[in-house]
Amino acid sequence: MRVGIGFDIHPLVKGRKLILGGVHVPFNRGLSGHSDGDVLVHSIIDALLGAMANRDIGYHFPNIPLDKDISSLILLKKVKDKIKKSCRIINIDTTVVIEKPRISKFIEKMRKNIANALDIKINDISIKSTTGKGLGVIGEGRASACFAVACVASRPDTIRRFRNWKKEL
Numbered sequence: 110m111r112v113g114i115g116f117d118i119h120p121l122v123k124g125r126k127l128i129l130g131g132v133h134v135p136f137n138r139g140l141s142g143h144s145d146g147d148v149l150v151h152s153i154i155d156a157l158l159g160a161m162a163n164r165d166i167g168y169h170f171p172n173i174p175l176d177k178d179i180s181s182l183i184l185l186k187k188v189k190d191k192i193k194k195s196c197r198i199i200n201i202d203t204t205v206v207i208e209k210p211r212i213s214k215f216i217e218k219m220r221k222n223i224a225n226a227l228d229i230k231i232n233d234i235s236i237k238s239t240t241g242k243g244l245g246v247i248g249e250g251r252a253s254a255c256f257a258v259a260c261v262a263s264r265p266d267t268i269r270r271f272r273n274w275k276k277e278l
Contacts, residue, residue, distance in 0.1 A: 110199070111261050113159025115152035117166075118254035120246070129205060129212060129253075130219025130236065131182040131226070136210045140253060143172040148255040149205055149219065149236065150181035154188050156201065156259035161192065185226045196263035198227055202235045207253040212238050 121127075125139030130149045140146030154166045163169075170176060170184050192198070201223070205212060212219075216236045224231040241248030 111160040111162075111196070111263055113156040113161070113259045113261075115155030115157075115159060115257040115259070116254065117148040117151035117155065118247075118252055119146045119148050120252045121250065127210075128181070129207075129215065131180065131222035132215045132218045134210060134212055134215050144170075144176060144179045144181050144184065147181035148253055149203060149257075150185050150223070152203060152255040152257035153201055153223065153259065154181070154185055156257040157188055157192055157198070157261070160259050160261045161195065161263070182222060182226045185223070189227045192261070193228070196261040198229050198233065199260040199262055200233045200235070201227075201229075201257060201259045203237065203255055203257040205236065205238045205253065205255045206241055206247050207238065208240050208243075208248055208250045 119140040119142050121138040122141045123138050125141060125146065127134045127136040127139040128145045128147045131147065140148060151166055158165055158169065166184070169188070216238065219236050220231050220234050223234050223236075227234075243249070246252040247254055
């Protein structure tokens with residue numbers, strides 16, 4: 110069994126849609142980023158890559174014009190396609206930190222989107238949310254962040270092959 114931790118943070122800016130877990134959350138600002146800025150999915154990607162000791166999202170998906178505004182769920186599926194050759198996802202636990210808007214009514218749809226992208230059961234993905242309690246850039250409503258932990262079961266003979274998968278993209 111292997112465990113990875115992921116973290117991401119993006120500023121909230123005008124003129125962008127707020128996308129979390131592939132869900133458009135109505136709000137007057139969205140997350141800035143080269144892709145759709147989805148901190149939830151980005152942190153999951155980093156947790157999965159970390160579990161495989163294979164760098165991070167920026168290494169595997171650099172800011173190239175082809176990926177401008179791409180759905181982060183597409184990037185997650187690419188990671189899943191490589192991971193499934195080496196391991197099985199046991200579960201993922203996440204915490205989104207955002208002052209506003211409240212996202213609790215969107216969490217089930219986020220769970221479904223991520224479970225579908227990863228071909229896992231919805232009960233294998235946990236999404237929680239909290240606020241910044243008025244503190245720092247998150248508490249002031251200027252950013253959102255997410256923490257993720259991924260637990261995977263792997264075959265030791267496949268880890269080395271997985272570490273070389275970027276060459277296949």
